[in-house]
Amino acid sequence: MITTGSKFFYGVAALLALAAVVYGYASGGGGVGPISVGYKGGVGEHLGYGILLAGAVSALFAGFCATAFRDADPEPTAALLGTETVPDATPTGSSFWPVVAAFGVVLTVVGVVLNNVFFVAGLIALGAVAIEWTMQAWAERATGDPAVNREIRNRIMFPIEVPLAGALAIAIVVIGYSRVFLAVSKLGAVWIALAIAATIFIIGTILSLRPRIRTDLVAGVLAAAAVVTIGLGIFGAVAGERDFEHHGEDHAESTVEGASSEESN
Amino acid sequence: MTVTETQAPPAATTPAPALEPPRPATGLAAVLGTGEHRTIGRLWIFTSFAYLLVAGVAGALVGVEKVDTDGLGDVLGADVFGETLSLHGIAGTFLFLLPLFIGLGIHVVPAQVGAATVAFPRAAAAAFWTYLLGGAVLIASFVADGGPFGADSRFVELFVASFIAVLLALVLGTICVATTAVALRTTGMGLHRTPLFAWSSLVTAVLVVLQLPVLAGLMLLVYVDHRYGPTFLGGSDGVLDRIAWAWSQPSAYLFAIPVLGIIGDIVPVSARTRLSKHRIAQGAIGAFGALAFGAWAMPGFGADGAAPLLHVGDVPFYAFSILILFPALAFAGLLGDTVRRGSLRVTSPLLWGIASLLMLLTGILNGILVAIEPLDLIQTTAQTAQIHYVLVASLLGLFAGLAHWAPRLFGTPVQEVASKGLAALGLLGTILLCLPDVITGFLEQAWRLQGVSGDDVDAVEALNIVSIAGGLLLALVAVAFVGLVLKAAAGRDLDGDDPWEGNTLEWAPAGATPAITSEAPVYDARHGAGPSTTEAK
Numbered sequence: 001m002i003t004t005g006s007k008f009f010y011g012v013a014a015l016l017a018l019a020a021v022v023y024g025y026a027s028g029g030g031g032v033g034p035i036s037v038g039y040k041g042g043v044g045e046h047l048g049y050g051i052l053l054a055g056a057v058s059a060l061f062a063g064f065c066a067t068a069f070r071d072a073d074p075e076p077t078a079a080l081l082g083t084e085t086v087p088d089a090t091p092t093g094s095s096f097w098p099v100v101a102a103f104g105v106v107l108t109v110v111g112v113v114l115n116n117v118f119f120v121a122g123l124i125a126l127g128a129v130a131i132e133w134t135m136q137a138w139a140e141r142a143t144g145d146p147a148v149n150r151e152i153r154n155r156i157m158f159p160i161e162v163p164l165a166g167a168l169a170i171a172i173v174v175i176g177y178s179r180v181f182l183a184v185s186k187l188g189a190v191w192i193a194l195a196i197a198a199t200i201f202i203i204g205t206i207l208s209l210r211p212r213i214r215t216d217l218v219a220g221v222l223a224a225a226a227v228v229t230i231g232l233g234i235f236g237a238v239a240g241e242r243d244f245e246h247h248g249e250d251h252a253e254s255t256v257e258g259a260s261s262e263e264s265n
Numbered sequence: 266m267t268v269t270e271t272q273a274p275p276a277a278t279t280p281a282p283a284l285e286p287p288r289p290a291t292g293l294a295a296v297l298g299t300g301e302h303r304t305i306g307r308l309w310i311f312t313s314f315a316y317l318l319v320a321g322v323a324g325a326l327v328g329v330e331k332v333d334t335d336g337l338g339d340v341l342g343a344d345v346f347g348e349t350l351s352l353h354g355i356a357g358t359f360l361f362l363l364p365l366f367i368g369l370g371i372h373v374v375p376a377q378v379g380a381a382t383v384a385f386p387r388a389a390a391a392a393f394w395t396y397l398l399g400g401a402v403l404i405a406s407f408v409a410d411g412g413p414f415g416a417d418s419r420f421v422e423l424f425v426a427s428f429i430a431v432l433l434a435l436v437l438g439t440i441c442v443a444t445t446a447v448a449l450r451t452t453g454m455g456l457h458r459t460p461l462f463a464w465s466s467l468v469t470a471v472l473v474v475l476q477l478p479v480l481a482g483l484m485l486l487v488y489v490d491h492r493y494g495p496t497f498l499g500g501s502d503g504v505l506d507r508i509a510w511a512w513s514q515p516s517a518y519l520f521a522i523p524v525l526g527i528i529g530d531i532v533p534v535s536a537r538t539r540l541s542k543h544r545i546a547q548g549a550i551g552a553f554g555a556l557a558f559g560a561w562a563m564p565g566f567g568a569d570g571a572a573p574l575l576h577v578g579d580v581p582f583y584a585f586s587i588l589i590l591f592p593a594l595a596f597a598g599l600l601g602d603t604v605r606r607g608s609l610r611v612t613s614p615l616l617w618g619i620a621s622l623l624m625l626l627t628g629i630l631n632g633i634l635v636a637i638e639p640l641d642l643i644q645t646t647a648q649t650a651q652i653h654y655v656l657v658a659s660l661l662g663l664f665a666g667l668a669h670w671a672p673r674l675f676g677t678p679v680q681e682v683a684s685k686g687l688a689a690l691g692l693l694g695t696i697l698l699c700l701p702d703v704i705t706g707f708l709e710q711a712w713r714l715q716g717v718s719g720d721d722v723d724a725v726e727a728l729n730i731v732s733i734a735g736g737l738l739l740a741l742v743a744v745a746f747v748g749l750v751l752k753a754a755a756g757r758d759l760d761g762d763d764p765w766e767g768n769t770l771e772w773a774p775a776g777a778t779p780a781i782t783s784e785a786p787v788y789d790a791r792h793g794a795g796p797s798t799t800e801a802k
Binding site for chain 1: 290294299302386388390395397399423427434447449450452457471475544547556558560563580581584
């Protein structure tokens with residue numbers, strides 16, 4: 001029996017194949033070219049003929065698949081599985097990798113046109129997504145217990161994620177604040193460093209005095225600190241570095257001058 | 266020497282601490298990480314509204330240029346006009362119409378086929394975020410003087426690259442909807458029993474998968490040519506010609522395929538009966554979809570890289586333009602027969618649906634006129650009118666779907682009286698927008714700032730003002746309806762009732778899925794399982 005889905009796909013294939021032949025002859029095809037896919041004679045305008053024929057072949061393939069798999073109807077599928085009904089697809093849990101993947105795609109797109117750094121960053125993001133998404137999808141099906149699944153995933157991924165996240169955090173702090181220190185005056189850099197140290201000390205003290213600390217609060221404070229650090233870093237990078245005095249050369253020159261004066265004495 | 270026994274007593278075993286189950290995310294984190302198909306569907310829908318605003322503003326700016334045919338291009342300038350026109354077309358089709366369909370599909374199709382979720386929910390989420398961010402970059406590239414006709418070559422390339430990303434996101438989103446309709450149907454729900462919206466979603470998805478990669482591949486050629494090549498394809502001025510086929514005849518009908526499914530689900534409910542000849546209706550939608558395949562009718566590659574309209578005057582162009590009328594008429598006939606057999610109650614989704622179907626049929630007739638070469642209507646405003654008829658009919662049809670499924674989408678129906686009034690005004694606005702353009706096409710007004718070549722300049726300008734007024738009315742109707750939808754969404758209660766007494770599975774009471782022996786299981790359960798029209802055949 002030809003299934004409903006197969007009928008649709010075979011219909012599409014027949015229509016597009018017929019249209020390809022008609023189009024081939026209407027746009028200058030000769031002999032049996034449009035019928036023999038150009039084996040004997042021309043097919044007319046190649047682009048339109050090719051697209052119509054490719055559409056017909058694709059639809060024909062989909063029709064074969066629909067016939068072979070019985071439109072993926074639940075009854076034949078259940079019979080194949082040896083069950084009475086097909087198990088329901090279960091709703092999936094929360095995951096941030098889709099949004100990171102989209103961010104990576106757009107970063108790659110922007111980077112390929114405007115800036116190689118963005119392009120590489122986008123590729124790295126997509127690579128990380130590929131690994132993490134695959135790992136999450138596997139771990140979620142490892143056992144029937146979500147808590148155990150999460151534990152399994154964390155045991156495998158934390159040894160990789162934690163050092164990388166730490167390295168990333170250090171890089172953000174070093175690069176971000178070094179841009180700020182290089183942009184302001186020497187004394188200003190000292191005051192900013194003191195202010196940062198004091199802020200960390202005060203926030204750390206406040207948090208430690210609380211009997212219980214919510215994870216959300218700590219995450220929020222760290223996220224805010226990251227945003228401030230990156231923002232200040234961008235601001236410092238845009239402002240550029242201050243003018244530096246080259247003490248090493250001055251010192252060398254003064255030493256030479258001193259020696260010559262001693263010689264003259 | 267004293268030896269100390271250090272072996273632990275055997276009975277002293279401590280139980281391992283119980284693992285804490287994962288906590289569900291809340292707030293913004295819940296939205297960013299969602300894999301829940303209803304939330305993803307609503308995200309697609311609301312984001313498409315934002316892009317509709319962009320398309321509407323761009324359309325209004327394009328319309329202003331038509332007031333004075335002597336000074337065409339005076340207001341915006343020729344290049345900015347070209348950019349604005351391109352933004353109007355791209356935002357209206359690829360950032361609004363298709364995403365709104367995908368949003369409805371992701372939310373409604375699983376419920377229609379008895380699935381607990383959409384297929385590949387995380388892929389659907391990734392597609393949404395790519396569409397959102399890619400669309401934002403695409404619009405930003407227009408603002409930075411990129412896009413078709415743009416002067417800054419870097420941002421022209423950024424437009425092309427971000428457009429490819431958006432196209433791939435749309436393909437991925439439709440694949441999720443189609444896979445749900447094919448592979449996640451519940452027991453008893455053969456493909457021949459799927460509700461018409463689910464079936465039309467499958468047909469649309471097949472067309473999207475066949476057609477949009479062709480457009481994406483073409484954009485890749487344009488990108489390579491523009492960035493590295495000798496701009497063989499006409500530089501930024503040639504980009505719009507490489508895209509516009511995707512919303513011109515016959516490809517424009519792709520956007521109307523899901524609308525047939527929506528109307529096909531609404532009319533039997535409004536008529537309080539089951540649809541006449543469900544399988545024939547499926548066949549009509551399938552035939553309509555097959556005839557909407559239009560990637561072959563894109564401009565070819567001339568010897569100088571120009572874009573000759575090779576399909577004009579070709580037999581397939583005539584044939585596709587005329588043949589597509591027959592499945593549309595057959596479908597309309599089935600709906601008419603359903604209304605005749607039932608007991609009609611006039612609801613706002615029905616009015617939106619009727620307006621949509623009327624405009625679609627008018628657009629098809631307009632398309633036949635455009636295809637008749639001796640009438641010389643190609644590249645006149647009559648062709649613009651045909652595109653507008655079909656695409657606005659799709660908009661009205663999708664609004665019908667929103668009004669129909671609002672109780673399931675948002676838990677609250679949209680205000681019925683206001684929605685009915687807006688449907689009537691939407692029909693009026695569409696006619697006012699398109700009909701003058703058909704007439705000015707016969708009066709030889711060319712599209713896209715090419716002026717009037719005939720002698721009836723005053724008549725053309727007067728008709729242009731009527732057309733602009735129609736567009737303005739339509740924009741106001743769209744804004745007001747979106748307001749109604751947002752109001753319904755604001756007071757959401759996700760276990761809303763069924764105000765229509767629906768026929769298909771998405772209207773089944775929670776936890777009481779009826780046995781599926783026909784295409785209208787909830788209707789059967791309500792009226793006692795009568796003879797199935799599907800089985801009767």
